Amino acid sequence: MEKLARALLVAVLVTACAPAERSASAVEPAPAPSAPQSPLPTPPASAAAEPAPSIESATPVPQPVPQTVAALRPPSIRLIPAAFPLSKPQPLVEISLATLSGAIGTRTEQTAQLKQLDQWWWPEYVKLLNRVASGDTPEMRSQFAQWHVGTAYGDRLRPWLYGPEGQRTFEAGGLVIDRILGKPWGRLAMVEARMTLIAHIPRVKDQVRVLRVRLIPQPQGSWYVLDAYDEAARRWRAGDAPLYSIAAIEKDLPPYVGGYLWNESYVRGGQKQYPINYTETRFWSARRAAIEELNARFAGGALVDRHFEDLTLQILRFDDTTFLGDGVATVRLAGTLVEVDGKGTKTSQRFTQHLKFYRQSSAFAVYYPVDAQEDDGSWDSGGDLALGLVDRRYG
Numbered sequence: 001m002e003k004l005a006r007a008l009l010v011a012v013l014v015t016a017c018a019p020a021e022r023s024a025s026a027v028e029p030a031p032a033p034s035a036p037q038s039p040l041p042t043p044p045a046s047a048a049a050e051p052a053p054s055i056e057s058a059t060p061v062p063q064p065v066p067q068t069v070a071a072l073r074p075p076s077i078r079l080i081p082a083a084f085p086l087s088k089p090q091p092l093v094e095i096s097l098a099t100l101s102g103a104i105g106t107r108t109e110q111t112a113q114l115k116q117l118d119q120w121w122w123p124e125y126v127k128l129l130n131r132v133a134s135g136d137t138p139e140m141r142s143q144f145a146q147w148h149v150g151t152a153y154g155d156r157l158r159p160w161l162y163g164p165e166g167q168r169t170f171e172a173g174g175l176v177i178d179r180i181l182g183k184p185w186g187r188l189a190m191v192e193a194r195m196t197l198i199a200h201i202p203r204v205k206d207q208v209r210v211l212r213v214r215l216i217p218q219p220q221g222s223w224y225v226l227d228a229y230d231e232a233a234r235r236w237r238a239g240d241a242p243l244y245s246i247a248a249i250e251k252d253l254p255p256y257v258g259g260y261l262w263n264e265s266y267v268r269g270g271q272k273q274y275p276i277n278y279t280e281t282r283f284w285s286a287r288r289a290a291i292e293e294l295n296a297r298f299a300g301g302a303l304v305d306r307h308f309e310d311l312t313l314q315i316l317r318f319d320d321t322t323f324l325g326d327g328v329a330t331v332r333l334a335g336t337l338v339e340v341d342g343k344g345t346k347t348s349q350r351f352t353q354h355l356k357f358y359r360q361s362s363a364f365a366v367y368y369p370v371d372a373q374e375d376d377g378s379w380d381s382g383g384d385l386a387l388g389l390v391d392r393r394y395g
Contacts, residue, residue, distance in 0.1 A: 004236075030323070070269035072307065074258035079250055080314040088155055089242060089323040092181040092189050101106035110188045113393070116221040117191070118175050126172040126197070133161040152237035153213055163287045166202035173208070183322055185387040189361070190216040190226065190324065216324065217363060244325040248365065253329055256357060264291060266298050266306040266339075275347035281386040283371050283392050301342040309348075311335035316354070320373055320387070324361035328370065328385065331355050356381075358390055 128147055128387040132140045149155040161168060173196025183189045192214055199207040212229035213234065227238045263276050272295040275288045298305040314332045321327040334352040341347075356371035356379075368390050 002185065004088070006204065016210050018179045035070075054093045072262070072265055072267040072270065074255070074262035075308045075311055076314045077254045077258050077311040077335075079254050080312050081250065082314055082335055084315045085317050086246070086327075087317075087319045087321050089240070089321045090184045092322060092324075093184065094187075095180050095182040113188060113221065113223075114177070114180075115155060117177075117193075117215065117217075117223055120221055121223045122171055122175045124197070125172050129161060129170045129197075132158075133170065136162060137390070146155075147225060149216065149224045149226050149243070150238045153211075153225050153304070155227055155238070157208060157211070160199070163201060165204055168202075169200045170197075171198040171200065173210075178212075183324075183387075183391065184320075187388060187391045188212050188217055188281070188324065216361070217393060240323040242321070242323050242325070243361065244327065244359070244365075245323075249318060249329060249359070252365045253315065253357060253359075253367055256369075257313055257331065257333060257355070258311075260355070260369050261308050261311070264294060264306070265308065266294070266303060269303045277368065277390075279386070279392075281370070281389055282382050282384065283369070283386075284381045286380050287369075287372075303339060304342055305338070305340035307338050309336045309338055318359075320385075322329075322361065325359065325365065326361045326391075327359045328387075329357045329367070331357065356385065358385065358387060360391055 116271075127145065128143065132144045134140070138378065144154060144158065174194075175196070177191050178194060179192040181189045181191065195213055196210045197209050197211065199209070201207060212231075213225055214227040215223045216226050217223055227236050229235070230237050259276070263273055266273070273291055275291050277284050277285070278288070294303065294306070298306075311333050316330045316332055318327045318329050332354055333353065335350075337349045337351055339347050339349075354373040355369065357367040358359045358370045360366045360368065370385045370387070371379050372392055373379050
């Protein structure tokens, strides 16, 4: 039990304890921080939902009385700017489909992504080009940009979509994967492919282009175009330039740390918490057990309020990087944990703790908690962050 309490990932040092009655006030609900939603369309569901039957009745059906549930916002965190080291990006590893899937033909999350690339994303991408070619407007420019992480490929392709002869239309030729590249921990990082596009131009012979591109996977079966190959220079236009910066990490990370603490916070009249991750790692097994212990206290009335105040965050280092933007941020979190028990007794506890968050490479950075340090200096992960399990595309 003592170990589970420590696994709540806040190493506490009691500095004050005074009885007090704290009035609970509901605030507007706010979800834990998440990655911005991709503007790309999603692949169709495998089976369409059946329409609900139409029921006519002369007798009014009683409607349930809306229940007001108190909610709490993720706590605000003040970042303490400080220089921190970034490790040299690790090279991506070329892998075979058999290595990626475990067995050729096996339907896994990653092989399914490759299937969606050819069968869904590629036709949708050509539809995008036809929409953009219909008019060079700000809206179309925005749609085009949303499918391209970098500008190296987009800047080369956009001028070809227009011409003085009239509106061009495009047809999908083949899409052939040349290489599959993985991250050091085995997850799919990107593919290098050849895309054949056929341009139908009014009163002019069709043009055919074979474009070598780098594509990176995103949630919901989507892919983004990262780069294009310069045949004359015999190199990738953007190359392996890092897709992250210290400024970006400092901006993106604090809200996710706030969401992490929100997941172990409670408010009078609110609901119990659910772990935001069910990955079977040592860290998350300990954290889930700790959250369930808090839930039991909350359900039994022994805990009616739990929140954090005066929070500061300092990023200490950024390791395990890839040029795509992956990495593990080690941070120092400090603040005050405030709890109110069923008798109205309020306790305030100062704490300082080191945590680790994995930054998943994406068009929009996403951070996942992967480790926490205990009072004795040990880490809950036991030294194994299990990035191969954590680094998954949700949605």
